[in-house]
Amino acid sequence: MLEKIDLNKSIDHKEYTDKLETLSKQLSVLQRECLSRQIPIMVVFEGWGASGKGDLINNLIHSLDPRGFKVFSIDIETEEDKKRPYLCRFWNKIPAKGQIAIFDRSWYRRILSDRMDGISDKKKVQNAYDEILNFEDMLIKDGMLIIKFFLHISKHEQKKRLHKLEEHKETAWRVTKADWKHNKNYEEYLAINNEMLEKTDMAEAPWSIVEATDLQYAEIKVLSTVVERMETELTKDVVASRKVDNYHRKLGWIPSEELFHNSTLDSVDLSLSIEKEEYRNKLEVLQEKIAILQNKVYLLQIPIVIVFEGWDAAGKGGTIKRLTECLDPRGYEVIPIAAPNDIEKEHHYMWRFYNKLPKASQIAIYDRSWYGRVLVERVEELIRDEEWKRAYSEINQLEKQLTNAGTIVMKFWLHIDKEEQGKRFKERQENPEKQWKITEEDWRNRAKWDEYEKAVDEMLIRTSTTYAPWTIVEANSKNYARIKLLETVMNVIEKYIENLKK
């Protein structure tokens, strides 16, 4: 989940102070309301060493009534702790109804730093996952609100911070040998962090990844996430009965439309393009190579799933065409996914997808896919909130089962900006041959660009897994997009076949 995070996020000082003021006020109101409604809350801070956990916790508690929270700093197990079930010392610390417990590191350290440092028994890591999932699930079912933050910084940024801490006498003691070791083996630790995030990102206790390069940015993100989660929890019952407005009035609460939104897509470089000549040459070479790979894939009986998602008019059709031009038609199938039909609606959402998976040696190319659940169905409010929130793990489960069964799963998000989409829509409308391609619905979707962007953002983070990562394709230049996509397909298949040989 960390690959798609843009660590250059920042906020200017004016916006920071404005937002901080609003959020502090909101937090106070919400804390009182959670107390009166007797909702217990746990806030977990995990993340890299020197990523600013302490500062962010300080910032959070400034807005809280001190009679209502406790902060716990979690160290390595003592000898005494070791003689009891691992979770005992966390059960000790769970908050009473209406109280807030804040954790600086938590029950996750067993599968993070302690694992990295070789303190956790390898064999016990699977047990630890089961216990953690069970622990959180038990508490949630009993009414606990669990808010989990992972603070993310780059290897370079961490190194800089560790040096800075060491420079001053007052802070030098905070830097340990382990910190430097973690920094040196950043990539290894990253893999551990990623595995942890993937396995414990639950619908009802999701991870919020905080880009912590700019501390003020991180502060605002943490506060607005806490506000949002408390708000959602408090209005859970009232949402169902459609009395949210009444409830807000009673509370004297004006919910901000959009507390704090940012997108991983902001940093995508859409100026990337390719010369026509180069495009032609590369396309030819790639298509030939992929054709050869298709043969190998057939002989090796490897099923392949390629998912195309992207904005309307991002060029999915044209790119699929360039890909399939070189393929033997007996070995692939393009599967366009539209709204579910009546029979499909009678079943679980994933039913129709499990029924249409490729056989061995087949390449299934999905023009749109199961991701509609967390995109159009979410934005158009065709389903309830808990349904799309649950869908991330349902989708990850499908893709995990596919890769476990030996399938290669590739997912592409074809990205263009709003301006480029406008241009393409206009072209379509003005060109009689292309008019059929543009409908009322496209314009309606375009009007909801910001909501879609938010949904895409969350989708890219929550479903970018080690076994089925997303590739974002910069598609303002159609030719560039086609080459990048075909190159990726080629590389992924080549690498997979190489690994088979090992």
Added chain:
Amino acid sequence: MLEKIDLNKSIDHKEYTDKLETLSKQLSVLQRECLSRQIPIMVVFEGWGASGKGDLINNLIHSLDPRGFKVFSIDIETEEDKKRPYLCRFWNKIPAKGQIAIFDRSWYRRILSDRMDGISDKKKVQNAYDEILNFEDMLIKDGMLIIKFFLHISKHEQKKRLHKLEEHKETAWRVTKADWKHNKNYEEYLAINNEMLEKTDMAEAPWSIVEATDLQYAEIKVLSTVVERMETELTKDVVASRKVDNYHRKLGWIPSEELFHNSTLDSVDLSLSIEKEEYRNKLEVLQEKIAILQNKVYLLQIPIVIVFEGWDAAGKGGTIKRLTECLDPRGYEVIPIAAPNDIEKEHHYMWRFYNKLPKASQIAIYDRSWYGRVLVERVEELIRDEEWKRAYSEINQLEKQLTNAGTIVMKFWLHIDKEEQGKRFKERQENPEKQWKITEEDWRNRAKWDEYEKAVDEMLIRTSTTYAPWTIVEANSKNYARIKLLETVMNVIEKYIENLKK
């Protein structure tokens, strides 16, 4: 979960025909109602070979409208199946809303017969569990009702049936080499079955174990379980709004008070007793041996948990006294568990237990325990149904974490019959020295004997695990009970220490 099952259960023909008639009518009504309420249902039949799955399925569908159900017989994976995620072929078969799918063997065969026969890759078994739990959870959250039966017969009974099948030409083909192999290695297969039942007994998709020695008994148990589960599902929302009666009236439904109840406790031999002389001798020897073991346990730093549960006046106090008499008081603690206090009520139910676990080398003796959740709190309706249903897995999880951390967990149910309890209550009331021991509450509990028995029964089955099994202590004779209990404590500790040495 299978150890506590009494395979001698049977039913007489009159009761059978009466119940069958009632249940058939009820099933028809319920099927129509589930259809109109659009509830999809899956019924799973697993169990030993020749345990009668086919007959029971036939019996079940007789009462159903054939337009509303499908029966699927699940064989080993084909070559084609193998090229897709394992669960694909079950996704194919999930019922549409309002429909019923009945499975003769199911997605469980991968971790049962296929595992036993070496078809399932060992490494993949853990994956398989995760996938199954996830699959059922996804469907349940989408509104599916899942009813799971495990048909249980003894090794001897299975052998008899296989022979009988082989005797007749028409049925001989049904007996395979694998069947005989399973019978020969019954104990090994039993362990696999037990592990599966433990790991997949979910609050919302629990296993119903069917004693299948007497087929008519099994038929009635299956039908009444299906009726009960459908009833519960249909009244789930109305229960919350306390409109069950209205709903039943609308439905023209008279729910039977107790559809079909039976208890694993019925077969406990309460006539067991011991001569006074023998008692005294044995007690002395046992107490000495346990005292020595306590020293070893202390040196080896093994924490021990001993749980005492049982009927009021079953003799918990006296037995605990005989056990502790021989122990060094610095090494044990008796922890009496009463109703939770105000602060405990502010936390999750398990909080106070996680906070009071023994340190290493300590013996914690619980006079009543966390099992109050599924006994008194269930019967007295102090909590909601879903809370005690959820508690079985919460309790199993606690005990699993304890044993994973190296704790020995022993659980004793002190069993007396209603008559014996009456006698003891009377004695207490008539003896001025013992009057304090008997309260109004005891009499109130006694009045609910049948309800408690049902709760005890379910507790014994759902929380008898491989890592923390229950021992039922026949306690009509106090002396017999004390010896059996001390012997068990001695044996369990000795065996544990022996295994440590290996």
